[in-house]
Amino acid sequence: MRAQPELRLFRQRTWFQRINNYSAIWRNIQSGQIFFGTELKRLLRCDEAWLRTTAREYLAHPQAWQNLSTLRSPSQRLDGFAKSLDVAEGFALWALVKMLKPKVVVELGVNRAISSRLWKEALDTYVPQAQLVLCDLVDERIFIDDHEARFIQADAFESLPALFREYSVDILHNDAHPYDLLRWSVLEALRHGVPCLTFHDVGSGRRGPFRLESSTLTEEERIAHRVDWGQYGHWERHVMAELLAPSLLSEDFAKTAEWECQIFDSLFGFGVALRRPAQT
Numbered sequence: 001m002r003a004q005p006e007l008r009l010f011r012q013r014t015w016f017q018r019i020n021n022y023s024a025i026w027r028n029i030q031s032g033q034i035f036f037g038t039e040l041k042r043l044l045r046c047d048e049a050w051l052r053t054t055a056r057e058y059l060a061h062p063q064a065w066q067n068l069s070t071l072r073s074p075s076q077r078l079d080g081f082a083k084s085l086d087v088a089e090g091f092a093l094w095a096l097v098k099m100l101k102p103k104v105v106v107e108l109g110v111n112r113a114i115s116s117r118l119w120k121e122a123l124d125t126y127v128p129q130a131q132l133v134l135c136d137l138v139d140e141r142i143f144i145d146d147h148e149a150r151f152i153q154a155d156a157f158e159s160l161p162a163l164f165r166e167y168s169v170d171i172l173h174n175d176a177h178p179y180d181l182l183r184w185s186v187l188e189a190l191r192h193g194v195p196c197l198t199f200h201d202v203g204s205g206r207r208g209p210f211r212l213e214s215s216t217l218t219e220e221e222r223i224a225h226r227v228d229w230g231q232y233g234h235w236e237r238h239v240m241a242e243l244l245a246p247s248l249l250s251e252d253f254a255k256t257a258e259w260e261c262q263i264f265d266s267l268f269g270f271g272v273a274l275r276r277p278a279q280t
Helices: 004-013 015-032 038-043 048-059 087-100 114-126 157-166 177-190 213-217 219-224 236-243
Strands: 104-108 131-136 150-153 171-174 194-199 251-255 259-264 268-274
Touching: 015 048, 038 259, 048 087, 048 194, 087 114, 087 194, 087 259, 087 268, 104 114, 104 157, 114 131, 131 157, 131 194, 150 177, 150 213, 157 177, 177 219, 177 236, 194 236, 213 219, 236 259, 236 268
Parallel strands: 104 131, 104 171, 131 150, 171 194
Antiparallel strands: 194 268, 251 259, 259 268
């Protein structure tokens, strides 16, 4: 955990960010245009009343969203110390937790733990006994303590197999970025029957982190450029397309025999893949 002075500095730098996030959620509720309402109703099979109630519950938990990135924020400069899920993506995650009620969530790639705070608040609200497990190579957390979540400081190639043996994981959230780690972790999740996979940094807009042209690279080239984000972009969406639904390279929604996948259209991009019930 980082020292308290860094946390105080972060809060000073993000005061306007918190105000903007509150205003964005409030306006969203008042206008009746709930964040990603159409996509969430399709993916979660919920109705408008459920979404409105969920949005009010989200607003009532500022710890969940106050440090998330502001809507369409163009750079880390406007987001305190770190880019995170934005406030709209945060609502999609919040609604996902409310609907699925996962008992075990594993997050790969933690950084300052801004999104970890969001997971924790949502889990405490809807699944109080749930377990949140965080994995990263370094410990830079300032928003979540050891008594709130289990933190494993290790290479995920080593820690994730042990976690799958220890837990029945309900959601694997991947925000770790390197191509080979992403692909391997998703294959491990598929092998262990994880019913929900989530990803950050799958946005495909002009300033989004996904680069469509990188789909032409061979697997060896992708591994060689595993973290070369400037030229080749982030790899989360590529892995979703390779292992879940090829059409995700160009489409934001895909349905296969086994999965329903939704890319939420935001600057950074939040992706969800839900395993479809087995047909009887």
